[in-house]
Amino acid sequence: RFRESTAPLRAAVFATILQQHVNERPLADEGGNGGGNGGGGDGRGDGGGDGGGADSLAASNGARAGYGGFGLPWARVSSFLGGGAEHAGGGGGDGAALRKFESRRSGRMLEASMLGEAFKVFDPDGKGYITEDDLGRVMASLGKSDASAQELHETMAQAARADREHKRVLYGDFIELMSSTERRRFREGEVMFRQGDPADGFYLLLSGSIDVIKQEEEGGGGGGKSGRTVDTLFAGEYFGETALLSHAPRQATMRCREPVEVLRLSREDFEAGFVQQSTGGGAARPCGKTEAMASAEATARQALGFIQMVSSMQRSTLRHGETAFVEGDVGDRFFIIEDGHITVERNGVVLNNLEAGGCFGELALLTGAPRNATVRCTSERCRLLSMGVADFSRLMRRSAAVHSDIETLARTRSATHPAAGDPHGTQGHAAAKG
Numbered sequence: 001r002f003r004e005s006t007a008p009l010r011a012a013v014f015a016t017i018l019q020q021h022v023n024e025r026p027l028a029d030e031g032g033n034g035g036g037n038g039g040g041g042d043g044r045g046d047g048g049g050d051g052g053g054a055d056s057l058a059a060s061n062g063a064r065a066g067y068g069g070f071g072l073p074w075a076r077v078s079s080f081l082g083g084g085a086e087h088a089g090g091g092g093g094d095g096a097a098l099r100k101f102e103s104r105r106s107g108r109m110l111e112a113s114m115l116g117e118a119f120k121v122f123d124p125d126g127k128g129y130i131t132e133d134d135l136g137r138v139m140a141s142l143g144k145s146d147a148s149a150q151e152l153h154e155t156m157a158q159a160a161r162a163d164r165e166h167k168r169v170l171y172g173d174f175i176e177l178m179s180s181t182e183r184r185r186f187r188e189g190e191v192m193f194r195q196g197d198p199a200d201g202f203y204l205l206l207s208g209s210i211d212v213i214k215q216e217e218e219g220g221g222g223g224g225k226s227g228r229t230v231d232t233l234f235a236g237e238y239f240g241e242t243a244l245l246s247h248a249p250r251q252a253t254m255r256c257r258e259p260v261e262v263l264r265l266s267r268e269d270f271e272a273g274f275v276q277q278s279t280g281g282g283a284a285r286p287c288g289k290t291e292a293m294a295s296a297e298a299t300a301r302q303a304l305g306f307i308q309m310v311s312s313m314q315r316s317t318l319r320h321g322e323t324a325f326v327e328g329d330v331g332d333r334f335f336i337i338e339d340g341h342i343t344v345e346r347n348g349v350v351l352n353n354l355e356a357g358g359c360f361g362e363l364a365l366l367t368g369a370p371r372n373a374t375v376r377c378t379s380e381r382c383r384l385l386s387m388g389v390a391d392f393s394r395l396m397r398r399s400a401a402v403h404s405d406i407e408t409l410a411r412t413r414s415a416t417h418p419a420a421g422d423p424h425g426t427q428g429h430a431a432a433k434g
Helices: 003-023 063-067 075-080 094-103 109-122 130-141 150-158 170-181 241-247 267-273 291-308 362-367 389-396 399-417
Strands: 054-057 182-186 191-193 201-207 209-217 225-234 253-256 258-264 314-320 321-324 333-340 341-346 349-355 372-377 381-388
Touching: 003 130, 003 150, 003 201, 003 258, 003 291, 063 389, 109 130, 109 170, 150 170, 150 341, 170 291, 182 225, 182 399, 241 267, 241 399, 258 267, 291 399, 321 349, 333 341, 333 362, 333 389, 349 362, 362 389, 362 399
Parallel strands: none
Antiparallel strands: 054 182, 182 258, 191 253, 201 258, 209 225, 209 253, 314 381, 321 372, 333 381, 341 349, 341 372
């Protein structure tokens, strides 16, 4: 029950770390051999899988390193370290757990830095603990504003183990919570997983580089397969989501070009936090929507949940009657509706109605064409999330599953209204990728 109830919080912490490190330069090696020597573990070489050793994210955190320098009040830090001062509702019990973590410390401060910076996002005031309101705020910023009060309460009750009232997640709880999020190291030439393997998790590349290799049938009728490198990933990039989002085996082999270090989020935690559940299924089709349109929009919601978790998006608000853009505008942003109701119209004719969880603006960014319809807020207020064309294009290049879902949505919308087109661009669609 603990693992299931706290999965959304682990996913939120992972997403916070990911957003802080995506596209950053590789972190400098700190007093060690880097992520590559890895050694130990049951390194299975080309057998793929767990590779050259795995540590829990929390296991290598020095207690003082985990708190020092992150704006936490020193009196509370002293309490966390077992100094005897009572912490709000929690006592001084965190010190023993943290000393245990310190005894297994690897000497590198990378994970302590990550956790400390992530903790500040949840606790910007430096209280030294996370409340239910803090959790709700961060979850909403990651696109999980639909999390119910009961769900937030259950997560807090399970995560706040050191607090007598189970209302505050102390920093020691925070570290322990993340112990199942693994840091893994792989050696040069080692295979992380192979094309066709079952998907077991989602990864953030911390250091090193990885070749993405597609296995293809060899010519000549021999029945053999050859590998072709189709891409190379570098520190700050994420991978592994395509198989998870499409519920399919791994679609490529990942081989390390050099020593590599990654963070891994389990499949269960990924599905609990990164996937926005579709409201399709047996739900009634919205009035006026074709079956193809309703299906494409329902499928896209899963991709939208992932987009919000991995992207830093800009918030904006429209009042009733205001427009996000009008026909003829340059397509420069992609939008997700956080709250409110939107109509897509041309010449006074409503082409589509969208609500919270939906998106618009994709086709102009996929095709480079101007907007060919007007998008208007029809509720008292509409709260929108958006990203610019550069971030959108980068996201489409990075994730084949997201690209496929968003492109299918754009194609379906364009086909449904061929005369007026889609609000997001002109007729036609981008070529399939991956």
